[in-house]
Amino acid sequence: MPKITSVIGLGYLGVTQAAVLAHLGHSVIGVDTDKNKVKLLKQGKLPFFEPGLQDLLNEGIQNGRLSFVDSISAVPKDTDVHFLCVGTPTKPDGSDVDTGYLFKAIEALAPVVSENAIIVGRSTVPVGTADQLESRLGQLTSRNFHLIWNPEFLSEGTALRDSLEPERIVIGSDSPSAEALLKDVYSAIIAKNVPVITLDRRTSELVKIASNAFLALKISYINGVAEIAEKTGASTSKLAEALGLDSRIGQKFLNNGLGFGGGCLPKDLSGFSAIAKENGAHNFYNLLQAVEKINLDRIGRVQEIAKNMLGDLTGKKITVLGAAFKPNTDDIRLSPAIELARHLHQNGADVWIHDPVALPKVLDSISDFTLNPELEDAISGSDLLVLATEWAEYRQLNPTVLKPLVRKSLIIDARNVLSRKLWQDAGWSFEKLGEG
Numbered sequence: 001m002p003k004i005t006s007v008i009g010l011g012y013l014g015v016t017q018a019a020v021l022a023h024l025g026h027s028v029i030g031v032d033t034d035k036n037k038v039k040l041l042k043q044g045k046l047p048f049f050e051p052g053l054q055d056l057l058n059e060g061i062q063n064g065r066l067s068f069v070d071s072i073s074a075v076p077k078d079t080d081v082h083f084l085c086v087g088t089p090t091k092p093d094g095s096d097v098d099t100g101y102l103f104k105a106i107e108a109l110a111p112v113v114s115e116n117a118i119i120v121g122r123s124t125v126p127v128g129t130a131d132q133l134e135s136r137l138g139q140l141t142s143r144n145f146h147l148i149w150n151p152e153f154l155s156e157g158t159a160l161r162d163s164l165e166p167e168r169i170v171i172g173s174d175s176p177s178a179e180a181l182l183k184d185v186y187s188a189i190i191a192k193n194v195p196v197i198t199l200d201r202r203t204s205e206l207v208k209i210a211s212n213a214f215l216a217l218k219i220s221y222i223n224g225v226a227e228i229a230e231k232t233g234a235s236t237s238k239l240a241e242a243l244g245l246d247s248r249i250g251q252k253f254l255n256n257g258l259g260f261g262g263g264c265l266p267k268d269l270s271g272f273s274a275i276a277k278e279n280g281a282h283n284f285y286n287l288l289q290a291v292e293k294i295n296l297d298r299i300g301r302v303q304e305i306a307k308n309m310l311g312d313l314t315g316k317k318i319t320v321l322g323a324a325f326k327p328n329t330d331d332i333r334l335s336p337a338i339e340l341a342r343h344l345h346q347n348g349a350d351v352w353i354h355d356p357v358a359l360p361k362v363l364d365s366i367s368d369f370t371l372n373p374e375l376e377d378a379i380s381g382s383d384l385l386v387l388a389t390e391w392a393e394y395r396q397l398n399p400t401v402l403k404p405l406v407r408k409s410l411i412i413d414a415r416n417v418l419s420r421k422l423w424q425d426a427g428w429s430f431e432k433l434g435e436g
């Protein structure tokens with residue numbers, strides 16, 4: 001049965017959650033205190049790029065099931081389910097996760113929650129956060145409510161598929177009635193045979209952070225292997241293919257290269273490290289620290305290759321292809337591509353950046369580079385190209401066509417997606433990571 005829901009926090013997760021719930025037939029009110037963002041969404045404009053989401057946003061606005069407000073006080077009192085999707089960034093000193101926005105949301109919700117409403121946390125949080133939020137709300141309202149946790153696992157770039165056909169739904173709850181209500185909200189998804197795992201709230205909080213830290217570990221594992229492959233004359237891509245055919249290991253997340261970035265993996269890795277330390281799991285803490293170090297070393301490795309190819313970088317035009325932390329998103333948070341560009345710039349290079357969608361986000365936050373939306377202009381007169389984000393359009397670059405445009409035909413494929421043979425046959429010096 002359709003439900004009245006609110007979605008609090010309209011970032012990548014919240015907007016997707018709101019649009020998907022409306023698509024499933026529920027009546028959804030999205031809330032964010034950022035008035036500008038709410039204004040854009042009301043006009044049917046997405047504040048970020050996510051494939052396919054625009055259509056769902058249009059659909060929800062047109063059929064009247066999806067609306068947006070800039071204050072929780074405007075959420076209808078008869079709302080059955082409130083989804084908490086606010087950000088939980090790392091604190092400025094890097095020590096911990098800041099759950100302040102969740103507490104602000106809970107405090108603003110207190111006058112709005114109806115008797116027996118359920119509040120569903122979706123943000124990634126330290127263990128025990130749900131307990132604390134529940135007790136805070138309990139201090140502020142005399143109504144009965146249930147607070148349950150339902151971590152999200154969507155990836156940017158594939159957010160719709162991950163939401164509509166997830167590999168699992170995890171529900172952390174000690175209330176059978178709240179669990180049943182949430183399953184009812186998701187019934188159209190669950191009907192597609194999606195496994196639902198119900199567990200206690202603390203375990204559900206840990207599932208998410210442990211998942212992301214494991215993905216980070218897998219990437220650093222293959223990047224560590226790449227260091228050995230480079231020294232021993234082996235091929236990391238071939239090795240990964242062979243490793244991944246063992247179904248216990250699996251093919252995914254074994255692409256070596258510039259390493260992981262974004263708003264989730266780095267944050268959750270350091271969050272999980274902090275949990276390991278706090279709980280005296282010292283060896284595990286050291287393992288997670290090593291994962292982070294291997295990841296950071298990737299930037300240095302590409303810089304080293306650039307220096308080997310060009311000598312002194314001062315004044316050299318280096319074109320970094322890609323700014324987003326991965327393809328199919330305009331998110332540049334902790335993007336390895338931007339981090340690399342920054343290092344090259346600090347070493348005196350004249351850095352130009354191209355990205356098919358993320359340049360406006362770069363423009364908003366960084367001023368050190370020349371940004372060029374035209375690929376040809378960005379590449380013209382370049383001394384070195386570095387493929388840093390594996391957008392489809394870079395995979396299809398034609399080295400013969402590009403050669404007359406550049407000053408020196410040098411390229412580093414830092415994401416292992418180009419054919420060495422094709423580029424070398426066209427007269428380019430070609431370097432990639434993880435090949436001896």
Ligand code: UGA
Nearest residue numbers: 152153154155156219253254255259260261262264325326
């Ligand atoms: C990640 C998780 O994959 C999602 O399951 C999770 O829900 C989400 O975080 C979240 O916490 O909200 P996302 O940050 O969108 O999703 O990006 P990923 O697809 O995980 O990629 C992360 C980084 O790893 C990217 O920089 C990517 O280029 C890099 N990566 C990925 C590699 O370097 N090698 C690989 O083999 C795979």
